[in-house]
Amino acid sequence: MDAVVVRDLVVERGRRRVLHGLGFSVPPGQVTGLLGPSGSGKSTLMRALVGVQRVRSGEVTVLGEPAGSPGLRRRVGYVTQAPSVYADLTVRENARYFAALYGRGAREADAAVADVGLADAAHQLVDDLSGGQRGRASLACALVGEPELLVLDEPTVGLDPVLRAELWARFAALAAAGTTLVVSSHVMDEAGRCDRLLLLRDGDLLADTTPARLRADGGSPDLEEAFLTLVRASEGVPA
Amino acid sequence: MTAATAGRVLRQLRHDPRTIAMMLLVPSLLLGLLYLLWEDLPTPPGQVAVFDRVGLTMLGIFPFVVMFLVTSIAMLRERTSGTLERLLTTPLSRPSLLLGYGTAFGLAAALQAVVTVAVATTLYDLSVAGSLVLVVLIAVVDAILGVALGLLASAFARSEFQAVQFMPVIVLPQFFLCGLLAPREQMAGWLQAVSDVLPLTYAVDALQEVGRSSEPTGRMWLDLAVVAGAAVLALALAAGTLRRRTS
Numbered sequence: 001m002d003a004v005v006v007r008d009l010v011v012e013r014g015r016r017r018v019l020h021g022l023g024f025s026v027p028p029g030q031v032t033g034l035l036g037p038s039g040s041g042k043s044t045l046m047r048a049l050v051g052v053q054r055v056r057s058g059e060v061t062v063l064g065e066p067a068g069s070p071g072l073r074r075r076v077g078y079v080t081q082a083p084s085v086y087a088d089l090t091v092r093e094n095a096r097y098f099a100a101l102y103g104r105g106a107r108e109a110d111a112a113v114a115d116v117g118l119a120d121a122a123h124q125l126v127d128d129l130s131g132g133q134r135g136r137a138s139l140a141c142a143l144v145g146e147p148e149l150l151v152l153d154e155p156t157v158g159l160d161p162v163l164r165a166e167l168w169a170r171f172a173a174l175a176a177a178g179t180t181l182v183v184s185s186h187v188m189d190e191a192g193r194c195d196r197l198l199l200l201r202d203g204d205l206l207a208d209t210t211p212a213r214l215r216a217d218g219g220s221p222d223l224e225e226a227f228l229t230l231v232r233a234s235e236g237v238p239a
Numbered sequence: 240m241t242a243a244t245a246g247r248v249l250r251q252l253r254h255d256p257r258t259i260a261m262m263l264l265v266p267s268l269l270l271g272l273l274y275l276l277w278e279d280l281p282t283p284p285g286q287v288a289v290f291d292r293v294g295l296t297m298l299g300i301f302p303f304v305v306m307f308l309v310t311s312i313a314m315l316r317e318r319t320s321g322t323l324e325r326l327l328t329t330p331l332s333r334p335s336l337l338l339g340y341g342t343a344f345g346l347a348a349a350l351q352a353v354v355t356v357a358v359a360t361t362l363y364d365l366s367v368a369g370s371l372v373l374v375v376l377i378a379v380v381d382a383i384l385g386v387a388l389g390l391l392a393s394a395f396a397r398s399e400f401q402a403v404q405f406m407p408v409i410v411l412p413q414f415f416l417c418g419l420l421a422p423r424e425q426m427a428g429w430l431q432a433v434s435d436v437l438p439l440t441y442a443v444d445a446l447q448e449v450g451r452s453s454e455p456t457g458r459m460w461l462d463l464a465v466v467a468g469a470a471v472l473a474l475a476l477a478a479g480t481l482r483r484r485t486s
Contacts, residue, residue, distance in 0.1 A: 012486070014486070051328065073329055078328045080324065082321050084324065086247070086251060089247070089251055097243060101243060101331045103330070
């Protein structure tokens with residue numbers, strides 16, 4: 001069974017239509033990348049998956065239940081683009097609070113903090129951390145619930161290449177252990193690390209593909225180049 | 240989860256020692272100012288000294304005002320930092336979140352009330368006929384009312400600027416009409432009617448009852464029940480304003 005099934009999803013914010021009838025499904029136990037330029041509707045789509053986005057029409061089914069169902073709140077983890085942790089608490093206090101909400105203990109909280117490489121900063125106030133560390137603290141607060149589906153909005157922004165590689169390795173390990181991940185990014189070089197790719201542009205799904213297929217369809221080993229080719233083709237502009 | 244949330248809010252407070260110090264000491268210092276203001280004022284025979292009347296009332300008003308402000312800012316920060324949206328995707332229920340806030344700031348208010356009552360009755364010779372435990376209890380219920388109204392008001396504030404301005408809007412009319420500045424019997428009929436539906440009126444009346452009689456009166460319990468009921472109502476309304484889905 002697919003972890004996420006989206007049918008004819010239409011979202012409007014104010015008078016603007018942000019998502020124009022999207023449809024796709026996400027297989028379980030894989031890393032699905034949501035890629036597209038900023039403003040393409042990635043965050044809105046992720047908010048719809050976790051059930052905090054008011055939708056105009058369409059269906060979003062997550063782990064067999066309508067998105068946002070009370071039963072899903074234990075099974076789905078969500079990390080917003082801006083780190084949403086308490087700046088006036090330490091990393092460990094943040095992780096322990098979210099652990100308590102998911103019915104986990106202090107040991108799981110400390111393990112999640114160590115998992116994102118913040119063991120040494122566990123006693124620091126989030127306010128005193130660098131931007132990248134804050135993002136990882138925020139991630140730890142989602143990992144602590146050991147969710148079946150992890151929805152991560154641009155988790156690698158502002159991270160140095162080494163940390164970025166570490167996090168992507170961590171995502172792959174989680175997927176190998178059965179977790180489904182939906183990860184958004186606006187950097188195409190991260191697309192190569194995903195099992196599946198959903199390419200969004202202006203609220204439309206441009207392609208539902210894999211890195212290998214994108215390279216083949218776009219006629220380039222470079223994913224960014226291949227993506228551009230696809231965009232031009234969709235707009236009727238000769239490549 | 241209510242306990243976890245209350246613990247988290249208190250832990251946030253603990254990392255902010257200046258706020259704790261102000262919360263605990265400012266009411267006592269302000270009360271001291273009132274004490275000095277009226278120290279030499281003669282009291283007509285058969286009447287309650289001004290400081291005994293006003294000072295006692297202030298013991299209920301301080302926690303209400305302080306907790307209103309602190310809560311509305313805290314909740315606004317939850318909204319703007321994205322933590323609220325995140326909390327709404329976790330198993331934490333909305334009532335648990337609000338009760339967590341109520342519990343945390345209620346405890347802080349209890350501590351504040353103990354300090355202020357102790358200082359007022361020793362340093363400033365505030366005389367209260369009834370039990371000081373009741374004064375603290377009323378102060379805590381007032382604080383919870385402040386928390387509840389603060390949570391509700393924060394739903395209508397888009398920025399910190401707006402949030403702090405809700406304080407005069409929500410608090411001052413209740414203060415003007417509670418019977419402290421002018422006896423309620425002497426107000427115009429319609430003002431009295433407005434005063435009748437404002438919860439702070441009952442908080443002040445409850446404190447006056449404790450000030451007057453050595454044993455708790457039925458009227459005091461009724462007053463307290465009204466304040467508590469208003470707090471529950473405000474919490475319920477605040478829960479209604481917490482939308483899981485936003486556009």
